Every structure is written in structure tokens, then in C-alpha cells.
Amino acid sequence: MRRGRGALVPLATVAGGLALTACGGGPQSTLQTHGPAAERIADLWWLMFYIALATGVVTLALLGWAAFRPRRDWRPPTPESDRAPTRWILIGGVAFPAVVLSVVFVFVLSTLGALASPGDAALTVEVTGKQWWWEVKYPAGDDRTGTVRTANEIHVPAGQRVELLLTSDDVIHSFWAPGLNGKMDLIPGRQNRIWIQADTPGVYRGQCAEYCGLQHTHMGFRVIAHEPAAFAEWLAHLRQPAAPPQDSLARVGQQVFLSRACVLCHAVRGTGAHATAGPDLTHLASRLTLAAGTLPNTRGHLGGWIGNPQHIKPGNHMPRVPLSAAELEALLAYLQSLD
Ligand code: CUA
Secondary structure (H helix, E strand, O other): OHHHHHHHHHHHHHHHHHHHHHOOOOOOOOOOOOOHHHHHHHHHHHHHHHHHHHHHHHHHHHHHHHHHOOOOOOOOOOHHHHHHHHHHHHHHHHHHHHHHHHHHHHHHHHHHHHHHOOOOOOEEEEEEEEOOEEEEEEOOOOOOOOOEEEEOEEEEEOOOOEEEEEEEOOOOEEEEOOOOOOEEEEOEOOOEEEEEOOOOOEEEEEEEOOOOOOOHHHOEEEEEEEOHHHHHHHHHHHHOOOOOOOOHHHHHHHHHHHHOOHHHHOEEEOEEEEOOOOOOOOOHHHOOEEOOOOEEOOHHHHHHHHHOHHHHOOOOOOOOOOOOHHHHHHHHHHHHOOO
16 A cells, blocks of 8 residues: 555656646747747757656656665675665666767757758848837848838748847847747847748747846737738838828827927838837837737727836836827827828
8 A cells, every 4th residue: 555655656746747748838838839940949848858757757766666665684795785786876877867968969969050040041130129129120222221120020921031130239138939949149239140930920929038127028029920922012011111191180190299209219211200219110000019019009008108108118218208188199190090
């Protein structure tokens, strides 16, 4: 009876561990892969998991065997019985770990090699980390005059490798889209590279993975993969300046935007607003979220955000701009026209 119960403990531990890992879902799981780079990382993870599982099971079995084997009467030691402990240590403590760690090391090297270079990337996108949002640039032209900016969304063609050039304007951030690849730091004054490839069109969540200050948690982003033709259309649209406002309320809103503090930090291409401290708002209405994934991009949330950004994301660099209700109404109409 005592022996039966003892064997249940390691079994329950292993079963519990399996049940926990099996449910690894969610929008930001490294085990739900959406591209080749993340697949390589997940393969390595599963290899290490199964090795650890097997090692754990064997170790627990040996421990159980040592604890519960029938006691023998004491006998005087012999040369053979003196060597037995040394043999256990040499096999279990030296040879076995050396083999296991060598196997894992070889797989790690091969994974690192596969992730190192994008080869011939279809596209290069520049991503700059800022407290606390992501500036995303699509470079164009030798003199970069055609370069356009968006924020917190990286649109890519599905099924193609995209190289990301990463840097930071303030502190160290870390780019992490778990379904697409591992983490890469964004460091001020330095350019790091990572590549991503989403196999199918879709929206893949990412997150800053290095503590970077008060609003580190609210520094999310989306990778949005389109069919290649749809991506080309999207990029062509991004390169367009903002369409002039059509209705009178939006026209008033544009005047509010251009005459208040908004214009000191934000740009809307096609107008006199060229500032780069905050996100480029040229096609703001086409984005999925506001404030780096903090809020859905709806009229109500946009109004709440402009009304009091410090309430929603305390410590962020957007100040509260005093506006009358009528001005806010017009400004919202203008910003929502920027699709
Ligand atoms: Cu940026 Cu954490």
C-alpha cells in the first residue's frame, strides 16, 4: 500500500506538467507558430521539453527504486560494492549530462544559424522603439525622400521574408512577436536585425519584451500579413498623402489640429504638420489600435485618449491639450477621416 501511493506522486507530477503545457494557446504563444522562424524555435523548445521530461521520469524512477527497494541485511563491503557508487556518478552525473547537453548544443547552433540571416528578404522595414510606441518606416528612394511612417503596425506580405532593422530613440526595448520569431533588442545608437515571415494572412500580436519604463506593458504592436497583392495596395495607399477633409466639420477639425499643440508632435502628410516626436497620423483611421495596442481605434476611445492621455497611459509623452467640446468633436471628425 505504501509503495503504491509513492509511485503516484511522480506520475501525478508528470501528468500535471503535460496538462499545463498542452494548453499553451493565447494570442502570444511561442508554441503557436505562424512562420518558419518561430517553428524552428518551437522545435528546439519541444526537443528540450521531451529531454527534460525523460530525464525527470528516469530520475524519479531511480529515486523511487532507491527509496522503496527491499532492505537487505548488512553485509561487509566488497571491492565490487565499493565501486558501485562511483559507477552511478560517472554514468548518471558525467556521461549522461555530457551527451544530452551536446545534443542540445548542436540543435541550438543549428537553430541560431537558421535564424541569423533572412537571405534575400522581399522587403526591409525599419522599426524604432520609443517610450512607449513603435515607429514603423517603409524606406523608399536612394535619398529616402519617399520614406513613409506609420505606428504600432507592421504590414507585411504573407509567405515572404521581411527584414526588420531595429533601433531605439530612448532606452532599450525588445521586439517580440512570439508567433513569428524570437526576441531582439532595440538599442539606442545601434541597428539590430531580425526577420519575420508570416505563412498566412492574419494579425499577429507582438509586445515590447524589455522593461522600458512606466508604460512598458502598453507597448504592444501588430504584425498584419496580407496576400502579396493586397500588401502592395496597402503600401501604395500608405505612400499617399492624407486626402483633404470632405465635410465642413472635418475641415474645422483640421484647423483645430493645425492650430493647437497636436501639430508640435504629429505629422499628417499633405498638410503643414511634419513633426516626428509622436506617431504619424496620415492614415490614423486605418489602424486597428490606439496608443500602441492599448485601445481599439474607435471614435469613443480616440475621444477618451485625446481628452486625457495621462489617465489612460500615465507617464506617456502626450500631454492633455485643452479643447472645448465643439473643438474635440471637430478634431475627431477630422482624425476619423484620415483613412
Ligand atoms: Cu519598450 Cu518595454
